[in-house]
Amino acid sequence: MVLLKKLYDWIDERVQLENLVHFLGKKYVPIHRHSIWYYFGGVSLFLFIIQVLTGILLLLYYKSGEELAFESIQFIMSKVQFGWLIRSVHSWTANLFILTAMIHMFSVYFEKSYRKPREITWLTGMLMFFLAMGFGFSGYLLPWNELAFFATKVGTDIAGVVPVIGKPIMVFLRGGEEVTGATLSRFFGFHVAVLPGMFTVLLGIHLILVQRQGMSEPLGVEDAHGTPKKTMPFFPNFLLRDLLFWLIVLNLLAILAVFFPWELGKKADAFASAPAGIKPEWYFLFMFQTLKYIPAQLFIIDGEVFGILLFGVGGLLWTLVPFWDRKSSRGEKNRFINYVGLFIIFYMIVLTILGWIA
Amino acid sequence: MDRVRSIRRTAQLIVMLTGWTILAVAGDQCLKCHEGLGDKPSVLFKHDVHYRKGVSCAGCHGGNAGTEDMEQAMDKKAGFKGVPKGDDISKACATCHSNAETMKKYGSSLPVNQWEALQTSVHAKLSVKGTEHIAQCITCHNAHGIVPVRNPQSPVYPLNVIKTCARCHADAAFMRTYNPSLPVDQLDKYRTSVHGTRNLRGDPKTAECASCHGSHDIRSAKDAKSNVYPVNLPAVCAKCHSNADYMKGYPIPTDQFEKFSRSVHGIALLQKHDVAAPACNSCHGNHGAAPPGVESISKVCGTCHALNADLFSSSPHKKAFDDRKLPECETCHGNHEIIAATEKLLGVKEGAVCSRCHSESQNIKGYGVAKTMRELIDSLESSTRTAGMMVDDAEQKGMEISEAKFKLRDARQARLQSRTMVHSFNEQKFRETVEKGLTTAQIVRSEAEAAIQEYSFRRIGLGIATIIITILAISLYLFIKRIERKQQAGS
């Protein structure tokens, strides 16, 4: 303890930590019946950190390139000590990260925390969410196994269907006309360099804004003066609670890694036929399934194109909600927002289930 | 005018009636005339079965057999065909011989499918002339002196068939014009066989060309429908050799086909249609058919089982068996009813063949070797099996074990090689082969063990980590509560 104090003083003399500490000490977190949702931002952050750390460890043994990618993962799973643990944690965390990010996004949506003055926070969050999907899609290909190969083929095919810009985007993603070793190299580059870089910038902005603006409260919880009724200090209370939650999530990850190790399957073979029932990861499933239900031709528009444009427009509207939800900006309840959100959640769950059992 | 016509008609009628009467009294006029000319066919025809049945020359050649007048008799308008050429010959025979009713009229019980059968055979291919089949009916049966098959004068009487077929098939120059790769030494080989020697001595029951190849529906041995196609051949041999009544008087058993059908070779050939498996002729020869002599059995089996034969020939058993007139491979494995050779054959226990000669009081050295060999191969088998079970277990548990599985192949292969090495009857060589397998199996076992241990290690490790985290979590929670209590107390 004395050592820590000495270290703190040494840094403080040079950097003036006092201001920061004072500021942090003033941060408070509102306590109300929706407080539980506050934790999901932190958990998402925690899971992202785990991804970065396990990802760096995997980088030490992973070999990109279609001759060795699959075998290097086999090597990690079987020959490297605790390689199985690092790899399974990384794969499970990817899914849990997207899940908690979704929960975080929807809780923010329903609390209308995106309203003024937190529009930029919402925007950076949404962009990070899309990047997370990109992380998932690019990372999935890296083991170069059968499932991944065909999932990537189907996924990039869908991207290519977008009118006008679709084809160039598809060729850009694939590094060619087809999914080949070139695609693997690109996806590897995206996954470990491009996306992390972009994500870190957005994360920085997002966190700084949260720190500057403090936690948003649900409408109606504030009293006349704009201060919430009950609060707790961020530091140490909320932080320690956060850490407790993170600890439990970590244990959960370990259990998943041991009892439900992530499969590797067969090595990708470009000349083999696609295995029956190929489908993307669960977080893309609802969109994939929707495309299946749209008829092949809708008036003059091709069915698939219609579906993609529909999701595109939907995503755009969702991202821009702070700007068209006037009522929340004024501090009024907005039932419509709730209905839209509930419908979307319901739709996503049902379509995901349908896609799963198909 | 009418009167003249009616007179002429009456006159013709009288002449016809007279003619027929003369015919009835005089008989086959063609024959009578040609006999007088002294031509050979008519001489032969007198002995012909058709003559005896009342068929005249016109029966095949057409024309009018009742008239002495040559012009009338050989009148095209009366149906005279002259000497038929090419396929017309066989067609002429077929006119009656393919017609069941006609045959019945003559009181014959002969089959009526010969022409049909001939057309499916290899002999129905076009001859080098390009206008007719290679063989016609008369090629084998003769033209004018045809007698029934059971008649010793017939060229297709069992004792004569050989010569009939050999007329073409032993003529190298002739056969070259059709199929240069077809051998022409069947007759020579046949004469060295049991069938051939008996046939030469005058036994009509023994097999000759037609017995196996068929008479009219002869197909190439490569044709799946041929009687001598490997899959079909054993049944053809069995036609005689499994018929106890037919084989009465011959000092050989009649259960070979039955036994063969149960054997590994029989199942492979007859059920799985694997034409690489031996049929009767593979071991006995086809034209030179005879059981292999005692000293040559291992050579015959060795045409396929080369390694075993080589090992046996250089082993002490070769001399020991030959001296005692024991039939080499057959002594332990049987001849027709060869079943899959497993470890059960080896050793000194119940069911093992070694104990037939080797016991603790007789041929002791061999007794020891047999016992040891069995023990060694049993240990290899159980070692490999354990290794396989452990690999399966590790795989079930989800551990990565593909390399060990790959090595397991080598252990299994060592077992196969050991079974072959038995035939050296040399304990040292056998031990070496088995040890290679044992070493590999041991490596596989330890790898599988390591994988299973790793599985447990992970779960135990998780348990410990969970305990640590739980303790930490609880104490953290209590710590939080305490801080909050302090804060509340403070405020």
Next chain:
Amino acid sequence: MIPNDGMKPVNEDKRDFLKWILSGGLLAFVGSVIYPVLAYLKPPPQGDVEVSSVKACKLNEIEKDSGKIIKFGTKPVILIRTADGQLRAFSATCTHLDCTVQFSKDRGLIWCACHNGKYDLSGRNVSGPPPRPLDEFRVVVQGEDILISKKT
């Protein structure tokens, strides 16, 4: 809560005990995270990923008139280079009883040591017990590398 003289020592003890457990737990936790990471960082004895089952070897690693057994996933494959330089690959599992075949230079063919099965250099079973030819694999030369893949 009113501090009680009598209770104080107990609270102090409790506080120390809790702090003690917390620190101990934290240390144990950190250890249980650091240990696997350090073990992971230590390179395994095998050293590196084994050459892929698809990329067999380099051109200069297989001489003319010779053969090599390559691991293709879980199955063995025999890669042969004929005397006139042609590259061919076949399944090395004998079609008789699954032994692993080998290239026999003096016989000039592919040979199975178990029961003297012989295959010509096109994989056809020509002598001995094997009932079927060997499955053929595709051989593609990419620069210096020989790649083997399944025939479609």
